[in-house]
Amino acid sequence: MTEAAPQEPILVIEDLHKNFGGVHAVAGASFVVERGSITALIGPNGAGKTTLFDLVTGFGAPDRGAVRFEGRDISGLPPHRIARLGLVRTFQLTRVFAAMTVLENMMLAGPRQPGEVLIRLMVSARSARHAEEANRERALALLGAFNLESKAADYAGTLSGGQRKLLELARALMVEPRLVLLDEPMAGVNRVLGQRLLDDVDQRRREDGTTFLFVEHDMDVVMTRADRVIVMAEGAVIAEGPPDAIRADQRVIDAYLGKARSR
Amino acid sequence: MSFLHPDFWIGVGVIAGIYGIFALGLQINVGFTGLLNFGQAGFMSIGAYTMGMLVVNGGWSLWAAMPVAIVAAIIAGLLVGLPSLRLRSDYFAIATIAFAEIVRYTFQNAAFAGGNQGIIGYDEEWRRFAAWLSDRFAALGLGDNSQLPLFFAVWVAFAVCLIALLVLQRSPWGRVLKAIREDEEAAAALGKNVLAYKLQSLGVAAALAAIAGFFLALNVTYLYPGEFDPTFTFFGYAVLILGGFASYGGIALGTILLWTLIEGLRFVDLPLSSGQLGSLRFVLVGLVLVLLSMLRPEGLLGRRAEMQQRR
Numbered sequence: 040m041t042e043a044a045p046q047e048p049i050l051v052i053e054d055l056h057k058n059f060g061g062v063h064a065v066a067g068a069s070f071v072v073e074r075g076s077i078t079a080l081i082g083p084n085g086a087g088k089t090t091l092f093d094l095v096t097g098f099g100a101p102d103r104g105a106v107r108f109e110g111r112d113i114s115g116l117p118p119h120r121i122a123r124l125g126l127v128r129t130f131q132l133t134r135v136f137a138a139m140t141v142l143e144n145m146m147l148a149g150p151r152q153p154g155e156v157l158i159r160l161m162v163s164a165r166s167a168r169h170a171e172e173a174n175r176e177r178a179l180a181l182l183g184a185f186n187l188e189s190k191a192a193d194y195a196g197t198l199s200g201g202q203r204k205l206l207e208l209a210r211a212l213m214v215e216p217r218l219v220l221l222d223e224p225m226a227g228v229n230r231v232l233g234q235r236l237l238d239d240v241d242q243r244r245r246e247d248g249t250t251f252l253f254v255e256h257d258m259d260v261v262m263t264r265a266d267r268v269i270v271m272a273e274g275a276v277i278a279e280g281p282p283d284a285i286r287a288d289q290r291v292i293d294a295y296l297g298k299a300r301s302r
Numbered sequence: 303m304s305f306l307h308p309d310f311w312i313g314v315g316v317i318a319g320i321y322g323i324f325a326l327g328l329q330i331n332v333g334f335t336g337l338l339n340f341g342q343a344g345f346m347s348i349g350a351y352t353m354g355m356l357v358v359n360g361g362w363s364l365w366a367a368m369p370v371a372i373v374a375a376i377i378a379g380l381l382v383g384l385p386s387l388r389l390r391s392d393y394f395a396i397a398t399i400a401f402a403e404i405v406r407y408t409f410q411n412a413a414f415a416g417g418n419q420g421i422i423g424y425d426e427e428w429r430r431f432a433a434w435l436s437d438r439f440a441a442l443g444l445g446d447n448s449q450l451p452l453f454f455a456v457w458v459a460f461a462v463c464l465i466a467l468l469v470l471q472r473s474p475w476g477r478v479l480k481a482i483r484e485d486e487e488a489a490a491a492l493g494k495n496v497l498a499y500k501l502q503s504l505g506v507a508a509a510l511a512a513i514a515g516f517f518l519a520l521n522v523t524y525l526y527p528g529e530f531d532p533t534f535t536f537f538g539y540a541v542l543i544l545g546g547f548a549s550y551g552g553i554a555l556g557t558i559l560l561w562t563l564i565e566g567l568r569f570v571d572l573p574l575s576s577g578q579l580g581s582l583r584f585v586l587v588g589l590v591l592v593l594l595s596m597l598r599p600e601g602l603l604g605r606r607a608e609m610q611q612r613r
Contacts, residue, residue, distance in 0.1 A: 096491065097490075098487070098491075117490070117495075118487070118490040118491055119490045119491075119492075119493050119494055119495045119496065122490070122491055122492055122493035123493045127491065127492070127493075128491055130488070130491070134485050134487065134488035134491075135488075136480070136481050136484035136485060136488065136489075137484060137611040138480075138483075138484055138608045138609070138611040139477075139480055139481065139484060143477060143480075146474070146477065147474075147477050147478065147481050147489070147492065147494075148492045148493075149474075150493060152474045153474075154473050154474030154475060155473075155474045155475050155477075155478055155494075156475070157475055157502060160470075160473055160474075160475055167473070167474070171474060174474075194607065194608070194611045195611075196611035197611070210492065211492075213492075214492055214493055
């Protein structure tokens with residue numbers, strides 16, 4: 040495999056289709072996500088955004104079309120393989136491991152852990168222990184960055200909705216992803232915590248060059264935080280570009296913003 | 303035999319130990335991976351029969367046959383799990399119970415397994431070892447009960463399995479199992495191969511079932527299919543419920559209590575026929591389990607806080 044050129048988009052979606060019993064949830068969507076960008080995916084309810092996330096991350100197989108991550112076609116790969124390639128998602132309704140501690144949630148997500156392999160656990164227990172120690176330190180450092188270190192020993196099920204969103208983002212970052220898909224990271228999060236989460240996203244992008252693609256309904260957030268906006272309606276992409284251009288795009292106003300305004 | 307006679311309770315202790323090892327396997331599946339394995343008796347019979355057949359039909363040494371029989375049970379676990387673990391968890395439960403019945407009927411009817419006559423004569427090496435052990439116990443003043451060596455061996459094996467499981471559960475490997483129990487899609491989204499871990503969990507359970515099967519075989523001295531009917535699995539679940547959710551230590555307490563209760567109730571003096579008394583024992587045990595699940599749903603040593611997080 041050749042190293043992807045820096046200009047090449049990190050994610051390329053080509054003519055993606057998905058039917059659910061006659062409903063075209065995704066109907067020929069195509070777009071790209073530039074490496075190192077924060078890209079917003081918007082569109083009215085039912086536009087196919089979450090289905091698209093599922094298809095990209097292996098939680099559903101497309102009927103037609105391709106998903107290329109760093110130049111490699113990943114459509115049809117199982118979710119864990121895609122995550123290991125460095126493409127990690129979060130869920131619209133947070134999915135923390137409720138009966139595990141916050142720290143366990145984080146440590147679980149660490150990649151390439153020798154202690155997760157039974158045979159290596161038996162033949163080289165010592166190196167597994169060292170890796171576990173390094174994993175713990177990384178998890179604690181990330182929890183610190185997200186202001187969750189005081190919660191490390193608590194069950195994740197005791198966290199508030201906003202804290203769960205933070206934990207889910209921090210946990211996704213534990214995987215050392217190059218592209219993170221966030222499905223409505225602000226939903227159910229209070230304003231202060233939400234801004235904090237977005238600051239963290241921004242900081243990650245600046246420091247590690249991590250790319251983010253996020254679904255969001257709050258237009259203020261989309262317009263102020265995203266470099267690029269992709270607009271979906273009825274399973275297809277109707278517009279993409281920088282926020283200012285999107286704001287002025289008549290098709291977008293008709294399909295989405297107009298509707299929201301007239302409500 | 304009187305209520306306090308040690309020989310009686312040594313016999314009960316052997317049974318309790320066998321069910322304990324058996325239920326440790328259920329605990330890793332049910333309590334720590336979220337897999338409803340109802341086929342544990344099937345894995346147990348594959349372990350016991352493989353051992354018996356290798357010794358009797360193949361002329362193997364008992365000690366060499368045991369590890370091979372464990373591997374056979376693990377392979378059976380992988381073969382059952384590979385298609386059925388992709389199903390929803392309730393279908394998996396049905397598939398495993400069907401598997402256990404298929405195994406039982408096969409052994410009942412297959413010539414190589416001795417059919418209903420079963421298999422006999424695989425335990426000579428054990429009896430020689432037991433006699434040697436018995437002499438040592440007698441020298442220590444522990445009496446000459448013939449069941450004592452088996453009692454000792456079962457509980458040593460239980461302790462070794464228990465410690466191994468506790469170590470595993472604290473490892474990153476055990477953490478993945480727990481995450482799968484909590485939310486397998488979220489675990490997959492973080493790069494964990496859910497099917498591979500479920501198979502490993504089932505393989506460990508099958509290995510434990512096989513070990514329990516060896517001790518059952520040594521306890522009854524001959525193998526016949528009726529020993530492995532599904533009620534064995536359900537008694538295993540009774541141990542699990544009594545001992546507690548997601549607690550390996552609870553299994554020890556659960557199996558001791560269950561069998562003390564079942565066997566101890568033999569001594570209840572009532573003007574009933576022995577058949578009626580036998581039924582009454584199980585009614586009482588059932589009542590205890592119902593009361594427990596109402597008053598203490600997490601079981602005696604179960605993790606209440608952990609269970610409450612889970613909706």
